[in-house]
Amino acid sequence: MKVAFTAQGNGWYEKVDLRFGRAKGFFIVDTETDQAEYLDNTQNLEAAHGAGTSAAQSVINTGAGALVSGSVGPKAGSVLKAAGIEVYTVEGGTTLKDAYNLFKQGKLKKQVL
Amino acid sequence: MDTEEGDVKMKIAVASGKGGTGKTLISTNLARVALEQGSVTLFDLDVEEPNAHLFFSEVEQKSEPVEKMIPVVDVSICELSGVCSKVCEYHAIITLANQVMVFPELCHSCYGCLEMCPSKAISEGKKQIGMIKHGAKDHLQLISGLLKVGESATTALIRDVKKFPIQKSGLQIYDAPPGTSCPVIETVKDLDYVILVGEPTPFGLHDLNLLVQVLQEIGQPFGVVVNKAVTGNDRIEQYCAQKGLEILAHIPLRSDIAGAYAKGQLVSEVLPDVKQIFQELLETVTRKVNGAVA
Amino acid sequence: MKEIVIMSGKGGTGKTSITAALGALAGSKAVMADCDVDAANLHLLFDPQVEHEEDFYSGKKAVIDYDLCTDCGICEEKCAFDAIHWQDGRVVINDVSCEGCSVCFHLCPVDAIRMEDNLAGKWYRAKSRFDNPFVYAHLGIGQENSGKLVSKVKQEAKKVAEELQRPFIFVDGPPGVGCPVISSLSNADHILIVTEATESGLHDLQRLVELTEYFKLSASCVINKNDLNEESDRAISAFCREHNIPVVERIPFHPAFYETLEQGKTLIESDNKEIIAKIEHIYQYLTKGE
Numbered sequence: 001m002k003v004a005f006t007a008q009g010n011g012w013y014e015k016v017d018l019r020f021g022r023a024k025g026f027f028i029v030d031t032e033t034d035q036a037e038y039l040d041n042t043q044n045l046e047a048a049h050g051a052g053t054s055a056a057q058s059v060i061n062t063g064a065g066a067l068v069s070g071s072v073g074p075k076a077g078s079v080l081k082a083a084g085i086e087v088y089t090v091e092g093g094t095t096l097k098d099a100y101n102l103f104k105q106g107k108l109k110k111q112v113l
Numbered sequence: 114m115d116t117e118e119g120d121v122k123m124k125i126a127v128a129s130g131k132g133g134t135g136k137t138l139i140s141t142n143l144a145r146v147a148l149e150q151g152s153v154t155l156f157d158l159d160v161e162e163p164n165a166h167l168f169f170s171e172v173e174q175k176s177e178p179v180e181k182m183i184p185v186v187d188v189s190i191c192e193l194s195g196v197c198s199k200v201c202e203y204h205a206i207i208t209l210a211n212q213v214m215v216f217p218e219l220c221h222s223c224y225g226c227l228e229m230c231p232s233k234a235i236s237e238g239k240k241q242i243g244m245i246k247h248g249a250k251d252h253l254q255l256i257s258g259l260l261k262v263g264e265s266a267t268t269a270l271i272r273d274v275k276k277f278p279i280q281k282s283g284l285q286i287y288d289a290p291p292g293t294s295c296p297v298i299e300t301v302k303d304l305d306y307v308i309l310v311g312e313p314t315p316f317g318l319h320d321l322n323l324l325v326q327v328l329q330e331i332g333q334p335f336g337v338v339v340n341k342a343v344t345g346n347d348r349i350e351q352y353c354a355q356k357g358l359e360i361l362a363h364i365p366l367r368s369d370i371a372g373a374y375a376k377g378q379l380v381s382e383v384l385p386d387v388k389q390i391f392q393e394l395l396e397t398v399t400r401k402v403n404g405a406v407a
Numbered sequence: 408m409k410e411i412v413i414m415s416g417k418g419g420t421g422k423t424s425i426t427a428a429l430g431a432l433a434g435s436k437a438v439m440a441d442c443d444v445d446a447a448n449l450h451l452l453f454d455p456q457v458e459h460e461e462d463f464y465s466g467k468k469a470v471i472d473y474d475l476c477t478d479c480g481i482c483e484e485k486c487a488f489d490a491i492h493w494q495d496g497r498v499v500i501n502d503v504s505c506e507g508c509s510v511c512f513h514l515c516p517v518d519a520i521r522m523e524d525n526l527a528g529k530w531y532r533a534k535s536r537f538d539n540p541f542v543y544a545h546l547g548i549g550q551e552n553s554g555k556l557v558s559k560v561k562q563e564a565k566k567v568a569e570e571l572q573r574p575f576i577f578v579d580g581p582p583g584v585g586c587p588v589i590s591s592l593s594n595a596d597h598i599l600i601v602t603e604a605t606e607s608g609l610h611d612l613q614r615l616v617e618l619t620e621y622f623k624l625s626a627s628c629v630i631n632k633n634d635l636n637e638e639s640d641r642a643i644s645a646f647c648r649e650h651n652i653p654v655v656e657r658i659p660f661h662p663a664f665y666e667t668l669e670q671g672k673t674l675i676e677s678d679n680k681e682i683i684a685k686i687e688h689i690y691q692y693l694t695k696g697e
Contacts (some may be wrong), residue, residue: 022558050201203508223487
C-alpha cells in the first residue's frame with residue numbers, strides 16, 4: 001500500500017506539514033518497498049479557492065490508501081472518505097521518518113471523517 | 114429645481130467601508146423624509162445583517178427563497194471523464210474512481226462543468242442561498258435580502274435582490290453591504306449616486322479612504338456624510354478638502370440620536386433638528402443627480 | 408516558537424485593539440502578522456517602516472486578444488457573472504465583475520481569450536514602532552481576502568520569526584468563519600477568541616469554537632465589554648466552561664478603547680491602569696512557559 005504524508009519538503013528528515021490543502025508537498029511511501037517519491041503541491045498552495053478539495057484529488061491520483069497530516073478540513077475529508085482513504089494525524093514538528101515509523105507501528109491517531 | 118410629487122426618480126446608495134458607521138441610520142431616515150414627497154423603494158442589501166425593516170415595522174414583508182445553480186450529475190450517463198473537475202476553477206466538483214462529488218459551498222455557479230461535460234451528464238440543480246423579503250405600505254416599498262448563515266454567495270444574492278420588481282417609480286435607496294469588495298461594487302455599480310458614510314476616527318478615515326478609491330476606480334459619483342461628527346475634529350474635512358471631495362452633511366455625535374436609534378425609532382420622527390439635516394441631505398443629493406443629468 | 412491567532416467572529420469586538428496592545432508589550436520578542444486584510448488596521452497603530460514589499464497574485468482574470476476575436480459573442484452569452492458586454496461593436500470584459508471562472512476561455516471558438524494571473528494586492532515586511540517585525544498586506548480595488556493571502560502572510564511571518572529566532576507570532580485574524588479563517592487557524596499553537604457580551608458575540612464564539620474543536624486547537628477567550636449585557640456575559644461564561652475554554656479576562660466597556668484609537672495609540676499607552684493590568688495579564692497567560 002502507498003501512504004501519503006503532507007510534507008514541508010522532499011526527504012525523510014523533513015517535517016510533516018500540518019496543513020493539508022496548502023501543504024508544501026506530498027511524500028508518498030510504498031510500505032512494501034519503503035521507497036519514497038515526492039509530489040509538489042505548489043499548484044494547490046497557489047489556488048485561490050478550494051485548496052482542500054483540490055489537494056484531496058491530488059492524493060487520490062497518487063493511488064495512496066492512507067494519508068498522514070495535521071488536520072484535514074471537512075470538505076477535503078469527505079472526498080478522502082468517499083475514496084476510501086484513511087486519515088491519520090501527527091503532532092507538529094514530527095519528521096517524515098518518525099511519522100512513517102509511527103504509522104507502521106500502528107501508533108498514529110485516526111481522524112474520524 | 115422644483116420637485117413635484119413622484120417626480121424624483123433617482124437611484125442612490127448609502128455605503129461605508131466598515132459596519133457600524135451609521136449606514137442604516139442614514140438610509141432609513143432619508144427614506145422617511147423622502148416619503149413626504151413621493152414614493153420610495155428602500156433596498157436593504159446589507160444581506161448578512163439586514164435591519165432596515167426594524168425601523169418600518171408597519172411594512173409586512175413576505176419571504177421568497179433565492180436559489181443559485183449547482184451542478185447535478187446523472188450517474189447513469191456520467192463516464193467519469195474528469196473534465197468537470199479539470200475546468201472548475203473553484204475545485205467544487207471532484208471526480209473519484211466511481212463517483213463525482215459536488216461541493217455547493219465552493220461552487221460559483223459559472224455553468225462551466227455543465228457546458229463542458231462530454232457526455233452531457235450534468236444538469237442544473239438548485240441550492241437556496243438566502244431570501245428576498247418584500248412588502249409595501251402606502252408609498253413605501255421595502256425589499257430586503259437575507260443571506261443564509263454559512264453561505265458566501267453574497268454578490269449573487271445582491272444581484273437577484275436588485276432585480277426584484279418595483280411597484281411605483283420614485284426614489285430608490287440602496288443600503289449597501291459594508292466593505293470595499295465585490296458585494297458593495299455589485300450594489301452601487303449602476304446607480305446614480307453614492308452617499309459614503311464615514312466616522313472621524315483614524316480607523317474610520319482609513320476605511321472611508323479605501324471605499325473612496327474603489328468608487329473613483331469604477332467611476333461612480335459620490336459624496337461624503339460625516340457621522341458621529343465631533344466639534345473640533347476635522348479629520349474627514351481635511352481629507353475631503355485634500356482629495357477635492359464634497360461633504361454632503363454632518364450628523365453630530367449625540368446621545369439622543371444614538372438612543373433613539375437603539376430603540377428602533379426613526380430619529381427624523383422624534384428629533385426635528387435632525388430631520389432637517391436629512392431633508393437638506395436629500396435636497397443636496399437630488400440637486401447633484403439632476404445637475405449631472407442636465 | 409509559538410503562534411497565537413487572535414480571532415473574533417464579527418468586527419467591533421476590540422480584537423485589533425487587544426492585538427496591538429499585546430504587540431506593544433511583546434516588543435521585539437513577537438512577530439506581528441495582520442491577516443484581517445479586508446480591514447487591515449494594525450499598521451495605523453504600528454507606524455511601520457517598510458523593509459520589503461511584494462505583489463500578490465490570486466485567482467485569474469479573462470483577457471481578450473482583439474487580433475483573434477471575431478465578435479461572435481459566445482463569451483458574452485455564456486458569462487454567468489454579467490462581466491462581458493457589447494461596447495462599440497465589440498465584446499469587452501469588465502475586470503471588476505470577472506470572477507475568473509474560465510468558462511469564456513474554454514468556450515471561445517478561436518482561442519481569443521486567455522486567463523491571466525490577477526494582481527490582488529501587495530504584502531509588506533516591516534518593523535513596527537514597538538520594534539516588532541511586522542507582516543501585513545493591502546488588497547487592491549475590489550479584491551477580497553482569501554485563504555491564500557492569509558497563508559502567505561502567516562508563512563512570511565513564520566519565516567521572519569525563524570530567521571530572527573523570535574519566540575512568538577501574534578496573528579490578527581480575519582473575521583467570519585470562512586476560508587480565510589480556516590487558513591489562519593492552520594498550524595497555530597493557540598487561538599485567543601475576543602468576544603463581547605452580546606447575543607451575536609455568543610453566536611460568533613460558538614461558531615469559532617466549532618472550528619477550533621474540529622481542528623483540535625487549544626483556545627482561550629477574552630470577554631470584552633462584559634458589562635454590556637449581563638445575561639450574555641453569563642451565557643458566554645457557561646459556554647466556555649462547558650467547552651473547557653478558559654476565560655482569561657473580562658474587560659468592562661471603557662472609553663479608553665475609543666480614546667487610544669482616536670490618538671493612534673495602543674491600550675497600554677492609555678492612562679487607565681486597570682485596562683493595562685488586564686492586557687498584561689492576557690499577555691502573561693499567552694506567553695507563559697516560554
